Amino acid sequence: MNRVWALAVITYKEGIRNRSIFGVLAFALFVLGLNITVAGFFMREVGKVTVDMNLSALTFSGLLLVFFVALQLMAKDIDKKTIQLVFSKPVSRGQYIAGKYVGILLFVFVSLLVLVVFSSATVSLLLNLYPNYFAGFSWPMFFLAVTFILVQMAVLSAILILFSTLTTSSFASLIFTICVYLVGVTIEDVVFYVVSGFRTEAISPVVQEVLNVVAYVVPNFSMWDFKLEAAHGLLIAPARIGLGLGYAAIYITILLILSCLFFQRREFH
Amino acid sequence: MSLRKILGLLLVATIASGLHVFLSDRVWEQRGEVRRNIETGYVFPSRFTRILALGHKGLYADYLFLNTITFFGGKQMYQEKLTDEDWDYLAAGLEAVTDLDPYFLDPYVLAEGIMTWENMRFEDANHLLEKGTKYRTWDWRMPYYLGFNYFYFLKDYAKGSEYLMEASRRPGSPSFLPKLAARLSYYGDQAKTGVLFLTGVLAQTADENLRESLLKRKTALEGAASLEEGMERFKKEQGRSPRNIEELLEKGYIDKLPEEPYGGKWIILQSGRVFSTSKFADPLKKKKTEKKNPGGKP
Amino acid sequence: MGVLEITFENVFKTYNPGLFKKKVRAVEDLTLEVSQGEVYGLIGPNGAGKSTTIRVLLGLIRPNKGKILFRGEPLCQGQFREEIGYLPENPYLYDYLSLKEILEFCGRVSDCSGAMLQERIKVLTEKLELSQALRRPLRTFSKGMLQRAGICFALLHDPSIVILDEPMSGLDPLGRKLVFDIVLELKEQGKTVFFCSHILSDVERLCDRMGVLVKGRLVRTFEKKDFEESAERELHLLLPPVPENLMPDLGDLAVHLHSCPGGALLSISAARLTETAAILGRLGIQIRGTRTSQVSLEELFIETVEGVTS
Numbered sequence: 058m059n060r061v062w063a064l065a066v067i068t069y070k071e072g073i074r075n076r077s078i079f080g081v082l083a084f085a086l087f088v089l090g091l092n093i094t095v096a097g098f099f100m101r102e103v104g105k106v107t108v109d110m111n112l113s114a115l116t117f118s119g120l121l122l123v124f125f126v127a128l129q130l131m132a133k134d135i136d137k138k139t140i141q142l143v144f145s146k147p148v149s150r151g152q153y154i155a156g157k158y159v160g161i162l163l164f165v166f167v168s169l170l171v172l173v174v175f176s177s178a179t180v181s182l183l184l185n186l187y188p189n190y191f192a193g194f195s196w197p198m199f200f201l202a203v204t205f206i207l208v209q210m211a212v213l214s215a216i217l218i219l220f221s222t223l224t225t226s227s228f229a230s231l232i233f234t235i236c237v238y239l240v241g242v243t244i245e246d247v248v249f250y251v252v253s254g255f256r257t258e259a260i261s262p263v264v265q266e267v268l269n270v271v272a273y274v275v276p277n278f279s280m281w282d283f284k285l286e287a288a289h290g291l292l293i294a295p296a297r298i299g300l301g302l303g304y305a306a307i308y309i310t311i312l313l314i315l316s317c318l319f320f321q322r323r324e325f326h
Numbered sequence: 327m328s329l330r331k332i333l334g335l336l337l338v339a340t341i342a343s344g345l346h347v348f349l350s351d352r353v354w355e356q357r358g359e360v361r362r363n364i365e366t367g368y369v370f371p372s373r374f375t376r377i378l379a380l381g382h383k384g385l386y387a388d389y390l391f392l393n394t395i396t397f398f399g400g401k402q403m404y405q406e407k408l409t410d411e412d413w414d415y416l417a418a419g420l421e422a423v424t425d426l427d428p429y430f431l432d433p434y435v436l437a438e439g440i441m442t443w444e445n446m447r448f449e450d451a452n453h454l455l456e457k458g459t460k461y462r463t464w465d466w467r468m469p470y471y472l473g474f475n476y477f478y479f480l481k482d483y484a485k486g487s488e489y490l491m492e493a494s495r496r497p498g499s500p501s502f503l504p505k506l507a508a509r510l511s512y513y514g515d516q517a518k519t520g521v522l523f524l525t526g527v528l529a530q531t532a533d534e535n536l537r538e539s540l541l542k543r544k545t546a547l548e549g550a551a552s553l554e555e556g557m558e559r560f561k562k563e564q565g566r567s568p569r570n571i572e573e574l575l576e577k578g579y580i581d582k583l584p585e586e587p588y589g590g591k592w593i594i595l596q597s598g599r600v601f602s603t604s605k606f607a608d609p610l611k612k613k614k615t616e617k618k619n620p621g622g623k624p
Numbered sequence: 625m626g627v628l629e630i631t632f633e634n635v636f637k638t639y640n641p642g643l644f645k646k647k648v649r650a651v652e653d654l655t656l657e658v659s660q661g662e663v664y665g666l667i668g669p670n671g672a673g674k675s676t677t678i679r680v681l682l683g684l685i686r687p688n689k690g691k692i693l694f695r696g697e698p699l700c701q702g703q704f705r706e707e708i709g710y711l712p713e714n715p716y717l718y719d720y721l722s723l724k725e726i727l728e729f730c731g732r733v734s735d736c737s738g739a740m741l742q743e744r745i746k747v748l749t750e751k752l753e754l755s756q757a758l759r760r761p762l763r764t765f766s767k768g769m770l771q772r773a774g775i776c777f778a779l780l781h782d783p784s785i786v787i788l789d790e791p792m793s794g795l796d797p798l799g800r801k802l803v804f805d806i807v808l809e810l811k812e813q814g815k816t817v818f819f820c821s822h823i824l825s826d827v828e829r830l831c832d833r834m835g836v837l838v839k840g841r842l843v844r845t846f847e848k849k850d851f852e853e854s855a856e857r858e859l860h861l862l863l864p865p866v867p868e869n870l871m872p873d874l875g876d877l878a879v880h881l882h883s884c885p886g887g888a889l890l891s892i893s894a895a896r897l898t899e900t901a902a903i904l905g906r907l908g909i910q911i912r913g914t915r916t917s918q919v920s921l922e923e924l925f926i927e928t929v930e931g932v933t934s
Contacts, residue, residue: 063732067721074720074761098392101532102431109384116382137716141684142777145710145787146733147702242381250373278381288384289429325684326639 060148061156068160069167072130078168081121085172088114089179096183104191107183108288111176112202115169116284119210120238122168124231127161127214132227141325150320154218154313161214166207173203193290201298202287208305209281213238215312222319240271241278248272276308361400369418372425379426387426391433394419398440402535408445417441417450424454428461438471439536443543448479459492466499467530473507474523483510500526517551517600542587543606549584550600553592556580557600570594628696629785629816630658630681635690637676637840650676652840654690658818658833663811665827666820668837669929674820675713677837678789681818682710706734709783713790715774719763723754723773726762727780734781748776752802767794775806786810788819792826804830828921836925838932846924859897861890862912863904870907877903885923887912 072078092110096103134140134157143153180199184191216237220230248268251260280301286293370378379386398416401408408416420433434454441451452475458468469492477486487510494503506522524544531537553571556579560568564577571592574580586592590604632654639648651673658664666674679685681692683701692699717726724745731741749755752772757765765773771794778786791807792800800823807830810817821827827834836844864887871878877900880891892900904911 059735059737060733063729067718067725067729070725071718071720095392099388099432101435105384105427105430106388109382109388113382113385138712139716139718141679141682141712142710142715142717142774143733144684145682145705145708145712145778146730147705148733149702239380243377246373246376250377282381284382284384285427285429288427291429324686325679 061152061159064143064148064153064156065159065163068130068157069163072126072161072164073167075126075129077126077129078122081118081126081168082172084121085114085118086175088117089175092179093183096187101190103183103187104194105288107180107191108194108199108202109284111180112199112206112284112287115172115176115203116206116209118172119165119169119206120213122165123161123210123213123217124235127165127217128221128227128231128234130161130164131157131218131221132230135221135225135325136227138325144325150323151317154222154316154320158214158218158313161218162211165210165214169207169210176203193288195290198283198287198290198293201293202283205281205283205301208301209278212276212278212281212305212309215309215316219312219316219319222316222323237275238278240275242282244268244272244275245277245279276304280304362406369415369422372422375422375426383426387423387430390419390426391423391430394423394433395436398436413441413445413447413450417447417454420450420454424457428457431458431462431465434458434462434468434471438475439531439533442475442479443539446479448475451475459489464497466493466496466503469493469496470499470503470526473510474527477510478520478523486510500529502526517547517554520547521551545585545587546602546606549586549592550602552584553580553600557594557598567598568594571600627660628657629660629662629694630818631691631693631696632656632677632681633691633693635677635680635687635692637673637680637685637687649840651680651687654837654840654842656835656842656845658816660816661811661814662832663807663817663830664819665831665834666818666837667822667824667827667834667925668820671839672837673840674837675789676840678710678787678818678820681787682708707783708785708787709778709781711771711774711778711786711788711791713793714767715770715777717762717770717773717777720761722759722761723749723765723776724758726773727776730777730780736781744780744782745776748779751806752776768796768799771795771799772802775803779806783815785816785818788817788821790821791819792821792823800826824921824925834921836928838929841932843932844928846921850919858894858916859892860915861892861900861904862914863888863890863909864912866909870909873907874903 088110092107096107099106217230217234220233224230251265251268283293375386376383394416420437423433424430437451437454441447452472455468455472459472462468469489473486473489473493476482476489487507490503490507490510493499494507510519521544524540524547528537528540528544531540556574557568560574560577560579568574571594575583583592586602586604588602588604588606588608590602593601593603595601635651635654637651639650641648654677666677668674680687694704727745728741731737749758752775754769754772754776757769791803795803804826807817832848834846835842866881866888874881877890877892882889
């Protein structure tokens with residue numbers, strides 16, 4: 058597994074030295090600054106709003122990192138034929154996928170960790186400015202929500218890798234990954250709306266069947282979303298954490314296996 | 327590029343900048359007007375906002391809430407009366423916010439603060455507060471406000487007492503709650519009860535505007551309470567109800583007329599309760615026709 | 625002929641570019657062999673299928689038909705790739721890594737590490753005059769430097785087979801000499817070299833055998849000895865067509881007179897130049913020029929290609 062690690066290391070280095078991450082950093086700092094300014098507008102729930110903005114900023118930064126930098130890490134190899142050089146070495150297709158994935162994960166995690174430091178500083182600052190309005194706040198809940206943002210990014214990266222192995226255009230894999238993500242975050246609300254008795258229009262059975270299938274194929278991202286609980290300091294049952302991690306691990310494994318299989322058949326011109 | 331060309335371009339740029347500043351001012355002015363005259367907004371049904379939030383429901387709730395209070399605050403700033411549609415929008419907006427995040431405190435506080443006193447939209451307020459009671463299980467204030475609404479506005483003392491008892495069971499609730507609940511079920515509709523209640527609400531309110539209006543009401547109720555006390559003594563001694571407040575003053579049961587902060591005259595209702603010609607409400611403000619604060623940025 | 629390192633047997637590869645375009649026959653019925661220690665050059669016009677051939681060898685694409693053997697056994701990519709070094713045309717390496725980092729990656733992936741790896745890196749980068757650039761990011765490298773970096777990458781683990789795709793492309797004359805010397809050195813070390821190139825003079829000088837690929841088919845194979853001149857006849861004089869009646873006057877020189885496009889070619893040893901010039905002068909035959917070989921690869925190549933296309 059030395060080879061997987063060697064590939065992961067260079068993927069990580071290539072990502073972390075990419076100039077784009079400065080853009081992401083600037084964006085995140087901007088949102089955090091906005092947080093500090095806007096917090097006072099709210100009557101009482103300054104704590105909730107702070108957590109909302111921080112976790113959303115971290116999530117969005119993670120998305121930017123995956124969609125723009127991680128995508129390039131996969132696509133450039135194929136576009137510029139670097140991959141042909143790599144495959145002149147005794148690296149199997151499977152080792153390549155694994156190495157790229159680990160490298161991308163490392164890159165995303167380290168980058169987000171830097172942002173988490175800034176975010177925690179912002180939260181601490183506001184906590185000190187408005188101590189009375191952070192009644193429900195708890196650091197463990199906050200960091201648990203952050204951990205699950207990382208889990209979401211891990212799943213998203215696996216989806217990205219799958220599409221990169223399938224399509225030849227980097228733009229296509231970007232669009233497909235974004236689509237899967239959008240479906241993943243909204244599927245829960247759509248399904249529960251359809252299932253509930255409150256709908257005013259009739260839903261055709263075809264649509265219902267399609268939704269059923271989609272609900273299996275696309276992961277339910279709401280499972281890894283603890284922003285609400287962190288914002289109000291609500292307790293999270295350990296079963297939710299366990300199931301969330303397990304669900305993610307299995308899904309990622311399936312995606313990586315599929316990616317390996319598709320990659321075996323792929324030809325490089 | 328020759329010097330002449332450079333200077334020429336700089337000149338054009340300067341003129342354009344000046345024009346831009348001028349136009350910018352006009353733009354802000356016009357937008358201010360447009361926003362003031364805007365028809366009430368439309369609120370997406372909750373099932374769509376949940377999907378629209380794309381996984382950031384908390385943030386979206388915050389944003390929607392800011393929108394809602396800005397709208398309300400804007401109307402207040404220009405001292406415009408809210409139409410029925412405006413109140414519908416406000417209610418729908420707060421519903422949407424609490425559907426996205428039912429644990430969010432601010433919408434409930436806002437609902438209690440403005441929907442009840444000014445416009446008697448008790449159903450809307452109570453519906454929201456019931457949601458708040460259900461989700462914010464650690465918060466005694468939600469059922470407290472509900473109790474207050476049922477007692478003070480809807481005259482349903484039994485229900486009011488029920489909610490107060492629920493509030494007293496929640497952590498951190500003030501010690502006077504059980505006593506108040508008991509008073510309610512026994513004494514029901516008396517100004518003194520109202521004063522006690524208002525004291526509790528005031529203790530929870532930080533917003534200056536709201537505090538002012540609540541204090542005003544409290545003063546009025548205290549005045550009414552002292553008059554009711556005088557009436558009680560009159561009835562005991564005279565064996566009948568006084569014909570009017572002045573009789574109390576004449577017969578010496580009260581020293582002087584208490585202050586009526588709304589500027590009305592104290593009267594005695596058929597039911598025997600003390601009230602005022604002002605109905606304990608501020609006189610209606612007419613919608614201003616001339617522009618307020620022209621040319622200024624909001 | 626020694627051990628057959630690489631063998632192509634009736635290899636076919638057809639591309640299917642899409643619904644409405646015609647299929648492209650990139651490689652057709654390709655059969656060739658490369659022996660151990662041999663330097664084999666694959667030449668051909670653009671689009672002949674040279675790069676495709678190399679890609680099939682590397683397992684980057686799968687042939688539709690045919691077999692590829694490595695040392696007599698069907699090609700097993702894992703083992704094969706341990707023994708080869710590959711330099712692609714216009715290599716692109718990662719932008720933000722330094723030369724040292726990419727070479728370390730190369731080493732680790734070839735199970736070469738630690739002190740030996742560092743030693744190899746030092747030796748190779750010195751030889752290719754890249755020592756100064758070890759810590760610089762690859763995106764600052766010029767084209768020539770990248771090519772040389774690619775050569776380091778290919779040779780790092782001291783492979784027994786070296787596969788080069790247009791190794792001279794983009795290099796200035798100094799760079800080309802460097803690569804030339806390296807291939808010679810590899811040959812001396814007994815390595816097998818398989819490369820394709822457009823620069824026929826280099827191919828002529830370096831290769832033991834050369835294959836001409838035209839439209840996916842291997843149409844002709846040359847061997848080095850086809851171009852070898854015996855030590856005695858190093859000069860070749862270009863003459864106008866010699867009339868029949870003057871032939872006897874040339875004496876023993878006539879044996880070494882060959883016709884060539886537009887005239888005749890007389891091969892002599894350098895020692896007899898003065899004498900030959902005198903004889904030709906007396907006969908009134910003007911010497912138009914000289915050249916270094918009896919036949920040139922370029923001529924043969926053009927002849928071959930035109931033969932196929934006509």
